[in-house]
Amino acid sequence: xxxxxxxxxxxxxxxxxxxxxxxxxxxxxxxxxxxxxxxxxxxxxxxxxxxxxxxxxxxxxxxxxxxxxxxxxxxxxxxxxxxxxxxxxxxxxxxxxxxxxxxxxxxxxxxxxxxxxxxxxxxxxxxxxxxxxxxxxxxxxxxxxxxxxxxxxxxxxxxxxxxxxxxxxxxxxxxxxxxxxxxxxxxxxxxxxxxxxxxxxxxxxxxxxxxxxxxxxxxxxxxxxxxxxxxxxxxxxxxxxxxxxxxxxxxxxxxxxxxxxxxxxxx
Amino acid sequence: xxxxxxxxxxxxxxxxxxxxxxxxxxxxxxxxxxxxxxxxxxxxxxxxxxxxxxxxxxxxxxxxxxxxxxxxxxxxxxxxxxxxxxxxxxxxxxxxxxxxxxxxxxxxxxxxxxxxxxxxxxxxxxxxxxxxxxxxxxxxxxxxxxxxxxxxxxxxxxxxxxxxxxxxxxxxxxxxxxxxxxxxxxxxxxxxxxxxxxxxxxxxxxxxxxxxxxxxxxxxxxxxxxxxxxxxxxxxxxxxxxxxxxxxxxxxxxxxxxxxxxxxxxxxxxxxxxxxxxx
Amino acid sequence: xxxxxxxxxxxxxxxxxxxxxxxxxxxxxxxxxxxxxxxxxxxxxxxxxxxxxxxxxxxxxxxxxxxxxxxxxxxxxxxxxxxxxxxxxxxxxxxxxxxxxxxxxxxxxxxxxxxxxxxxxxxxxxxxxxxxxxxxxxxxxxxxxxxxxxxxxxxxxxxxxxxxxxxxxxxxxxxxxxxxxxxxxxxxxxxxxxxxxxxxxxxxxxxxxxxxxxxxxxxxxxxxxxxxxxxxxxxxxxxxxxxxxxxxxxxxxxxxxxxxxxxxxxxxxxxxxxxxxxxxxxxxxxxxx
Ligand SMILES: Nc1ncnc2c1ncn2[C@@H]1O[C@H](COP(=O)(O)OP(=O)(O)OP(=O)(O)O)[C@@H](O)[C@H]1O
Ligand SMILES: Nc1ncnc2c1ncn2[C@@H]1O[C@H](COP(=O)(O)OP(=O)(O)OP(=O)(O)O)[C@@H](O)[C@H]1O
Ligand SMILES: [Mg+2]
Ligand SMILES: [Mg+2]
Numbered sequence: 001x002x003x004x005x006x007x008x009x010x011x012x013x014x015x016x017x018x019x020x021x022x023x024x025x026x027x028x029x030x031x032x033x034x035x036x037x038x039x040x041x042x043x044x045x046x047x048x049x050x051x052x053x054x055x056x057x058x059x060x061x062x063x064x065x066x067x068x069x070x071x072x073x074x075x076x077x078x079x080x081x082x083x084x085x086x087x088x089x090x091x092x093x094x095x096x097x098x099x100x101x102x103x104x105x106x107x108x109x110x111x112x113x114x115x116x117x118x119x120x121x122x123x124x125x126x127x128x129x130x131x132x133x134x135x136x137x138x139x140x141x142x143x144x145x146x147x148x149x150x151x152x153x154x155x156x157x158x159x160x161x162x163x164x165x166x167x168x169x170x171x172x173x174x175x176x177x178x179x180x181x182x183x184x185x186x187x188x189x190x191x192x193x194x195x196x197x198x199x200x201x202x203x204x205x206x207x208x209x210x211x212x213x214x215x216x217x218x219x220x221x222x223x224x225x226x227x228x229x230x231x232x233x234x235x236x237x238x239x240x241x242x243x244x245x246x247x248x249x250x251x252x253x254x255x256x257x258x259x260x261x262x263x264x265x266x267x
Numbered sequence: 268x269x270x271x272x273x274x275x276x277x278x279x280x281x282x283x284x285x286x287x288x289x290x291x292x293x294x295x296x297x298x299x300x301x302x303x304x305x306x307x308x309x310x311x312x313x314x315x316x317x318x319x320x321x322x323x324x325x326x327x328x329x330x331x332x333x334x335x336x337x338x339x340x341x342x343x344x345x346x347x348x349x350x351x352x353x354x355x356x357x358x359x360x361x362x363x364x365x366x367x368x369x370x371x372x373x374x375x376x377x378x379x380x381x382x383x384x385x386x387x388x389x390x391x392x393x394x395x396x397x398x399x400x401x402x403x404x405x406x407x408x409x410x411x412x413x414x415x416x417x418x419x420x421x422x423x424x425x426x427x428x429x430x431x432x433x434x435x436x437x438x439x440x441x442x443x444x445x446x447x448x449x450x451x452x453x454x455x456x457x458x459x460x461x462x463x464x465x466x467x468x469x470x471x472x473x474x475x476x477x478x479x480x481x482x483x484x485x486x487x488x489x490x491x492x493x494x495x496x497x498x499x500x501x502x503x504x505x506x507x508x509x510x511x512x513x514x515x516x517x518x519x520x521x522x523x524x525x526x527x528x529x530x531x532x533x534x535x536x537x538x539x540x541x542x543x544x545x546x
Numbered sequence: 547x548x549x550x551x552x553x554x555x556x557x558x559x560x561x562x563x564x565x566x567x568x569x570x571x572x573x574x575x576x577x578x579x580x581x582x583x584x585x586x587x588x589x590x591x592x593x594x595x596x597x598x599x600x601x602x603x604x605x606x607x608x609x610x611x612x613x614x615x616x617x618x619x620x621x622x623x624x625x626x627x628x629x630x631x632x633x634x635x636x637x638x639x640x641x642x643x644x645x646x647x648x649x650x651x652x653x654x655x656x657x658x659x660x661x662x663x664x665x666x667x668x669x670x671x672x673x674x675x676x677x678x679x680x681x682x683x684x685x686x687x688x689x690x691x692x693x694x695x696x697x698x699x700x701x702x703x704x705x706x707x708x709x710x711x712x713x714x715x716x717x718x719x720x721x722x723x724x725x726x727x728x729x730x731x732x733x734x735x736x737x738x739x740x741x742x743x744x745x746x747x748x749x750x751x752x753x754x755x756x757x758x759x760x761x762x763x764x765x766x767x768x769x770x771x772x773x774x775x776x777x778x779x780x781x782x783x784x785x786x787x788x789x790x791x792x793x794x795x796x797x798x799x800x801x802x803x804x805x806x807x808x809x810x811x812x813x814x815x816x817x818x819x820x821x822x823x824x825x826x827x828x829x830x831x832x833x834x835x
Pocket of ligand 2: 594
């Protein structure tokens with residue numbers, strides 16, 4: 001058994017951020033994404049950065065996990081920064097180099113845009129770092145609930161999501177097992193011309209599909225045997241509850257938003 | 268005499284219109300608080316019987332009655348409350364994201380209130396000795412632990428019949444023994460009927476009664492003791508007999524006049540002891 | 547081929563928070579032509595061990611020598627494929643590896659990868675089909691239309707068609723009915739004898755270990771707990787019990803007999819019939835007294 005798989009990137013913990021209702025977190029992040037674009041001066045950027053960093057430190061998620069989560073986007077952040085630096089021609093020239101001239105405006109804009117990116121990604125990854133996939137699923141089901149009136153299959157969608165999440169580790173183990181079995185039969189997944197390597201995937205994919213179908217069939221049967229008949233008349237064990245801490249965070253966030261708008265209009 | 272709980276009346280079944288009959292005119296009964304083992308070679312129709320009992324399939328001929336209700340499209344939801352089932356593959360029946368979600372699944376389907384659910388989860392997880400794993404995710408459990416959770420999930424809806432369809436087949440001997448001990452305890456304390464489908468002779472010996480399937484026919488129905496007397500006939504239909512039964516027979520050939528047919532080592536040793544000390 | 551494990555340690559995902567030592571400082575030797583059974587609890591490292599035999603895993607520490615191939619942190623055989631053609635592995639539930647349209651193609655898949663020519667493959671399939679207890683009529687059918695037991699046999703045929711010198715079996719009979727189990731084990735035993743194979747069997751069945759193996763290795767938590775002939779190992783009832791393993795039923799019975807009657811019938815792999823006769827003598831002895 002492979003005990004090491006983390007689905008998504010959840011880091012278990014019991015901090016305030018962990019214990020917030022997932023709907024609170026999703027809502028706040030949703031608005032945060034908006035207001036990041038309202039920031040327009042040092043004060044407003046500082047305000048948002050302080051807010052995001054406070055969240056990060058309260059969550060007690062080790063910094064290295066956060067940095068790991070940011071790795072795929074470092075490139076993007078640096079790229080936008082450089083792009084702005086090269087393209088923007090405002091303010092005074094601060095550096096001349098070969099045929100390039102760097103303007104102070106470019107530097108400021110570059111920093112601002114890169115910071116925006118950084119904040120957005122930091123806050124969204126805080127969501128996945130402190131919330132289990134199943135909590136996110138529950139929150140989405142609950143928030144999409146009004147769509148039920150329009151015959152949107154909210155419950156089915158949520159169930160599908162949670163079952164997929166549940167089976168990801170199983171299927172990963174299965175892939176590992178089958179590829180070992182086929183490697184023992186002389187399949188070479190790692191070397192050889194591209195065409196050969198693509199062909200080598202067939203003996204892996206076919207058994208994987210066959211087993212996934214079989215699993216689906218058996219799971220459907222097991223669910224039916226336990227009395228599953230769709231979302232109607234079902235109760236739920238998991239309960240989402242807005243607590244004092246959620247209200248507290250909402251108020252705090254509202255203050256941040258208000259302050260931001262205020263600062264913005266002063267400049 | 269205890270009450271009749273399950274009845275198969277001349278049941279025949281096939282998966283396809285023009286396919287072969289997988290069950291042929293099978294009839295049997297199962298009583299309250301009884302432990303029945305079903306054995307038979309691969310493909311003899313055992314799992315098909317289990318699925319018919321739960322309304323996952325319906326017979327083309329004959330009828331099935333459970334707790335006085337005939338199994339049909341209308342009655343399946345109340346039937347499934349009475350008949351709980353645990354399947355072979357531990358991975359493919361774990362629905363929930365964590366142990367407690369999985370145990371809750373059956374109750375959620377029936378709209379049980381949250382407080383009641385919490386209570387039942389605690390009870391049933393303790394019954395299968397998994398109370399310390401309430402929040403654990405399935406990929407962190409061993410096969411045997413997953414099967415115990417599956418049993419708890421079924422017990423949570425308090426069925427009258429519990430079917431284990433080779434529920435221990437994918438486990439190692441100690442995992443097997445744990446499951447069988449757990450199930451034995453539960454059966455004794457709660458008085459439900461137990462149907463175990465198995466190739467494991469040890470599980471057969473523990474049952475009150477055995478139904479032997481061969482090629483879709485009910486081949487025999489008797490106590491384990493009687494069944495294992497037919498050593499050679501069992502072998503011809505692809506089955507086996509426990510070591511003690513073989514030894515007992517060899518002892519008879521060797522001229523030791525055992526007076527009964529022992530089923531386990533204790534009984535055999537006791538018999539030998541009586542012979543030994545008679546003189 | 548001789549097999550040697552020298553102080554082998556294997557760690558899954560080393561240098562991460564999830565690193566897990568599945569095998570620790572394990573040493574043993576298997577002479578060419580031996581039938582060895584590996585026994586141990588779930589998670590004791592049996593499957594991890596056998597993956598070292600064809601280079602699917604390479605020791606984190608120590609070394610594994612199989613014939614002329616040497617596996618360690620520092621040297622891997624240049625031709626891993628050649629090693630894999632000489633060590634055949636039947637994994638747990640091998641039917642899960644089937645994928646071709648027909649049984650014949652699936653059996654031919656391994657030998658083709660190892661460069662056996664078509665004529666030779668055809669010849670091998672002809673020999674193997676009856677040996678694994680199948681009928682030639684299945685050759686052109688899809689493997690997915692077969693029963694579980696038949697699929698298992700096809701998968702085994704696919705491994706045998708490579709004609710390995712070492713055969714590694716990871717619980718090859720799980721899920722089969724008693725007759726199927728016996729047929730498959732008897733078939734492996736016959737091949738082992740006829741073709742002079744080295745066979746490594748991972749099993750939970752003490753009965754099979756007793757019946758077929760020359761040598762038994764007992765693993766506990768990734769380390770060697772005991773090693774020896776089946777007779778040596780299974781006479782250590784208490785030691786086995788301390789790691790929650792049973793002895794074969796026949797040995798168990800003889801032990802209990804001794805406790806109750808105070809007379810020992812030493813176990814030397816005699817048949818049940820012979821045991822019955824010994825018991826009869828002890829009881830008669832009492833009667834004639
Ligand atoms: N979904 C299906 N469609 C068509 N045929 C099926 C299906 N399921 C089972 N069968 C066939 O029905 C017969 C009985 O199958 P069943 O699964 O009841 O056997 P079993 O006694 O449980 O065997 P095992 O010991 O292998 O579990 C077999 O011949 C099988 O091939
Ligand atoms: N890919 C993997 N990543 C991390 N840990 C693993 C991996 N595969 C196995 N393990 C761990 O290594 C240990 C040994 O596993 P292994 O599969 O070798 O046991 P086994 O003796 O074959 O057990 P079983 O009888 O259940 O097949 C176990 O604790 C297992 O959880
Ligand atoms: Mg079955
Ligand atoms: Mg294993």
